[in-house]
Amino acid sequence: MPDNFCTPLDITQIEKNFADIDPALTTAEAMHEANRCLYCYDAPCTQACPTGINVPSFIKKIASGNLTGSARVIFDANPIGASCARVCPVDVLCEGACVEKTLLQKPIEIGRLQRYATDHAMADGRPLFEKGESNGRSVGVIGSGPAGLSCSTYLARLGYAVTVYERRAQPGGLDTYGMAEYKMPQNVSLAEAGQVERLGVEFRLSTAVGRDIEFDELRAAHDAIFIGVGLGSTRHLEIPGEELGGVIDALHFIEQIKTRDWRNVPLGKHVAVIGAGNxxxxxxxxxxxLGAESVKLIYRRTEKDAPAYDYEMELARKDGIEFYFRTTPVEILGDxxxxxxxxxxxxxxxxxxxCDQVIKAIGQQKMSSFFENVAGVAVDDKGRVVVNENMQTSDPAVFAGGDCANGGAEAVDASQMGKMAAIGIHFSLTGERVEFAGSAK
Ligand SMILES: Cc1cc2nc3c(=O)[nH]c(=O)nc-3n(C[C@H](O)[C@H](O)[C@H](O)COP(=O)(O)OP(=O)(O)OC[C@H]3O[C@@H](n4cnc5c(N)ncnc54)[C@H](O)[C@@H]3O)c2cc1C
Ligand code: SF4
Known part of the structure; x- marks a missing residue:
């Protein structure tokens, strides 16, 4: 039987189902929204943003029609500001802190305004930042996810020659391969990687460090190394039946969706998803x-314990998902x-x-073996690479950030860690402490 034996929907309907969940604001809507902002002097939204984007400043520039200036404020603090505009959990970050919200009104739609300004800049295509004058030093960056792209951007702005080593065929990490398709298609994250490339950063794609190139080669070629390898594949359930046909890893399932080759996404008629995280x-x-007839979410704890955000649970509820809480899988049955x-x-x-398909979504494994066996740096008891406040690992020439260091958070957190690592690398190589927008948080 083919993996996809559930094709009740026609492609037009599927395209409709995957359309932008938060469509772009029109100019009139953006102006209206921007003019609602109170431009608070203490800007709780800025404090709540992990990259410290100056939210009132970028919104004010939208209100005055200076969209390029607005995008500059955003990308200055967050090189993946266009992706974050779509995928950030704004309810618990900037918009959650908005004063309008605390006044019992609708918060300013900061994420959508951020998208409005960054879309303009990406369409315009003119570079917002220049690469710095060469300082004669080079840095190797492993991984081109949010952490790697952010670190590379700031290093290039400081005048470093940066080479990114990425094992996949396309850059962007989970922004390219993991985000729900109705939140963000691949072209946004690829365009952001393009902005980094225009700063003179070299991308070596389909190049896995430890497989296609040795870590020691990087060490010899560069003055410092930044590691932003993220997390590994989904953890095993460790129950009988895990090897049966129709049991798949959520990351693999989502990655197939990102190709938009709908008919070839492995999909059952009756799907059980194990886990309750994002x-x-x-x-x-x-x-x-995609058209599965029934989809059930199976979670061993209570709804209150579920790691997913409330608004995500709500979305699943609206999509007609059936929930089974306090239900622990013990065996996958089948022949x-x-x-x-x-x-x-x-x-x-x-x-x-x-069910005829089981999707495992119980969290990703840590990359501890990469750190211990390939990079030779210390990890903690949870498998995260250990870094100090400069994002420096146990090896002074090796820095790290993003999911591999924080254990798995949001794209915006990885971006901030990449920025702090660039500052840490520059400090370690020159003794000079520089600041970038949002780095003093
Ligand atoms: C399914 C899913 C949905 C998510 N949805 C959201 C969301 O809606 N909003 C949000 O903010 N966050 C979301 N996240 C979290 C977010 O994607 C991560 O926090 C973020 O991508 C971490 O960035 P990173 O750069 O640390 O790692 P990654 O994005 O994982 O990038 C790591 C990169 O390193 C590369 N790499 C690994 N090993 C090697 C090697 N040996 N050599 C060369 N390259 C290597 C990988 O191929 C990858 O490109 C989601 C995560 C998942 C799994
Ligand atoms: S990056 Fe995310 S958290 Fe920060 S202001 Fe933008 S949408 Fe809000």
């Missing part, structure tokens, strides 16, 4: 939007292919949930 929500909502998921309920009973 990845699980992305998997259930996208399985439903060659999945036919059901045996679970234990909170009262100790066993139930079988009929």
């Amino acid at each position: 990845t699980a929500i992305d998997a259930v909502t996208q399985a439903k939007r 060659g292919r999945v036919t059901g998921l045996k679970c234990r309920t909170a009262d100790g009973n066993e139930v079988v949930i009929a």
